[in-house]
Amino acid sequence: MSLKSERRGIHVDQSELLCKKGCGYYGNPAWQGFCSKCWREEYHKARQKQIQEDWELAERLQREEEEAFASSQSSQGAQSLTFSKFEEKKTNEKTRKVTTVKKFFTASSRVGSKKEIQEAKAPSPSINRQTSIETDRVSKEFIEFLKTFHKTGQEIYKQTKLFLEAMHYKRDLSIEEQSECTQDFYQNVAEKMQTRGKVPPERVEKIMDQIEKYIMTRLYKYVFCPETTDDEKKDLAIQKRIRALHWVTPQMLCVPVNEEIPEVSDMVVKAITDIIEMDSKRVPRDKLACITKCSKHIFNAIKITKNEPASADDFLPTLIYIVLKGNPPRLQSNIQYITRFCNPSRLMTGEDGYYFTNLCCAVAFIEKLDAQSLNLSQEDFDRYMSGQTSPRKQESENWSPDACLGVKQMYKNLDLLSQLNERQERIMNEAKKLEKDLIDWTDGIAKEVQDIVEKYPLEIKPPNQSLAAIDSENVENDKLPPPLQPQVYAG
Secondary structure (H helix, E strand, C coil), X not given: CCHHHHCCXXXXXXXXXEXXXXXXXXXXXXXXXXXXXXXXXXXXXXXXXXXXXXXXXXXXXXXXXXXXXXXCCCCHHHHHHHHHHHHHHHHHHHHHHHHHXXXXXHHHHCCCCHHHHHCCCXXXXXXXXXXXXXXXXXXXHHHHHHHHHCHHHHHHHHHHHHHHHHHHCCCCCCXXXXXXXXXXXXXXXXXXXXXXXXXXXXXXXXXXXXXXXXXXXXXXXXXXXXXXXXXXXXXXXXXXXXXXXXXXXXXXXXXXXXXXXXXXXXXXXXXXXXXXXXXXXXXXXXXXXXXXXXXXXXHHHHHXXXXXXXXXXXXXXXXXXXXXXXXCCCHHXXXXXXXXXXXXXXXXXXXXXXXXXXXXXXXXXXXHCCCHHHCCCHHHHHHHHHCCCCCCCCCHHHCCXXXXXXXXXXXXXXXXXXXXXXXXXXXXXXXXXXXHHHHHHHHHHHHHHHHHHHHCCCCCCCCCCCCCCCCCCCCCCCCCCCXXXXXXXXX
């Protein structure tokens, strides 16, 4: 079997990771294969199309209502008078609909003016609440960072504060609308720095990282895995799926990693630690950094095992194996959080975007993993998934002389446990058979006793009169000699 056929369910071409529109940036399954920029363009097109369809539907219903109303009038004068009022009502209704539609589709795409915020009756409790130690630390770092930019830094801080206040009043919106609002803020701030402030692109990227760190630390508890989404349901589903696939071996995935090498084993442990640590971070960029560190440990493990640089075909199967072995907590929630609120430039280009796209592909592969992907028969795959059996372990005779003694002993113990399990099953079967034989024997004896009792019934006769004592009649007349008296003899 060729290497290509062995990896038919895992292999992903480099072109499949890019945006399907052909712009050259990395795509994302959450954006239906588009990059952040193309997805926003497609989203706005779909939104404009929906607005146009709503307008056409509203106008058609309006015409039907107008025709029905006009036909119901009997008098021409009354019809003319009423129709003029109806035209006025129609104009007001159209104006109201335009305002409603615009509010529905554009409220989430702008930060909100200063006047609207000042007209609010009560200040945001999120701004006035006692901030946590981490939030307070990040705020101080953000202010200190912006001091070096003087006037530009003051303007950035002002816009950021207005954005956080505006986001407080938008918590009732869907998470997608809040995400769009955040992405618009990133884009607007970056464009203003490049056009008005003439800030170099390298410094813009650093400033955007600090802005993301500041605002997402403040918004984390409200936008990460919100109750209005099914993120938690997806987390439980992928966690259950990974647990059911605990039997998958590196050989099935064609993972070019030899964990018997101590250095490789350490790299695997570090990769698992990094992917699990992702859940403890608040900032999307920090979560991406965990994915990047995990991926670099994977590349090092492959390089040490093969004694040559790793390829993309080696990386993805190993990443799948690491995810299966680590089972990271809240995996889908973290992926969705990064997709929604990370600075889009990080997901579209660079090593962070590449590794994140591969992680999304790995999760998608795990969700759709079947017998064909692992080159197994459907019967074996079903038995492994149900827990009836597990893949046969490597025989001790096939171990190389320099193999780890601990691994040998582990597989030897597994074989002994397997044998004990078979003996236990045989004993249980024999015990059940013995129990059945005892029940049948007891029932047979009871039936035989019942047959004998019915054939030979027991007759119990009344007892005879008790016999009198032998000496009862001559007790008084019987003259017995006196009892003997002891005699004492001298000498």
